[in-house]
């Protein structure tokens with residue numbers, strides 16, 4: 001009887017009953033489908049997704065949901081499916097990417113593409129990022145149809161071909177080339193987690209729902225100077241110049257950038273006592289990682305030769321509110337008096353809007369999470385890395401990164417790592433929450 005309580009609670013919250021599938025059976029199906037899906041190694045590069053798209057198409061069409069395929073380049077296939085709602089507008093897009101990053105099998109405890117279950121975990125490339133979510137989304141669409149849920153708004157599914165190389169052949173390509181096929185006002189994407197230790201310092205269960213991401217700025221710092229015999233130091237050693245530039249940049253970044261973020265204030269308010277770790281530090285401020293240093297003459301570099309050139313690559317991640325031109329001006333001014341030093345931006349992301357989170361969809365997320373975990377904190381936050389959502393936000397879409405499984409920080413960190421995994425006992429509750437979010441949103445006027 002106790003087990004029926006969350007469902008009852010949810011219905012009571014909704015005020016009206018939305019038909020639901022048998023989640024116990026469907027959770028098991030989600031697990032076995034995820035295994036099949038992980039066994040298709042859709043590694044990016046080259047992100048050949050014809051096979052994964054065929055897998056999804058077969059799954060959806062066997063339940064009577066028509067699919068459209070869009071090939072962005074040979075073998076790179078995107079899939080779109082749709083359930084129609086009664087009213088125009090307020091469409092909800094469920095977005096997942098079918099590609100995965102490569103895996104070095106020799107470093108894994110199990111075969112990364114065997115989708116083995118070990119010690120209560122499903123191991124495999126894509127287990128977190130993000131094939132299981134893709135299955136939750138597809139099964140949500142199927143269940144909505146099977147249960148004959150009366151949708152007020154269209155629910156669209158996009159399984160994209162390419163996210164791990166920037167999305168140029170995936171979601172970004174669909175936005176640019178086939179917007180009418182996926183046009184939406186709201187979207188659910190990757191970037192969220194339910195976790196007890198990543199966000200809360202007190203072990204509270206927190207569901208972080210991503211509503212923004214940081215700006216990426218990649219740059220090079222190049223120093224030039226006079227080469228010569230290392231026995232006679234020169235005042236214009238390129239290495240000294242580079243070191244001075246890097247020191248100044250590091251000091252500047254360690255000082256508070258002074259950016260006011262309403263989103264972070266809201267996040268801090270909701271998560272009473274935030275955990276202190278590299279993730280929570282990264283999402284509250286502008287950061288810099290020095291990612292490479294190149295210098296010296298010869299390989300290996302000759303120890304007694306002063307080189308004429310030294311170079312560093314820099315990865316800046318800026319808060320959405322940080323003004324990029326003003327930031328770059330500050331950097332240039334900071335380095336201006338170091339002779340022979342050049343600062344060059346090699347890549348920067350487009351604007352990074354913050355999605356409004358005072359919305360019906362966000363309320364549906366809160367309601368669905370609380371139906372499963374009454375005490376959980378649901379909070380908007382941002383992610384320090386890039387996702388496809390940014391392209392949608394630029395189109396005015398309110399895009400949320402939602403992860404409905406409860407996972408600890410070590411599992412979240414297994415993303416892109418040598419032991420990517422998802423707890424087996426999370427499939428049923430995670431699918432239930434996903435379904436309830438979408439069903440609640442799409443049946444509301």
Ligand SMILES: [Zn+2]
Nearest residue numbers: 129130163190
């Ligand atoms: Zn991903």
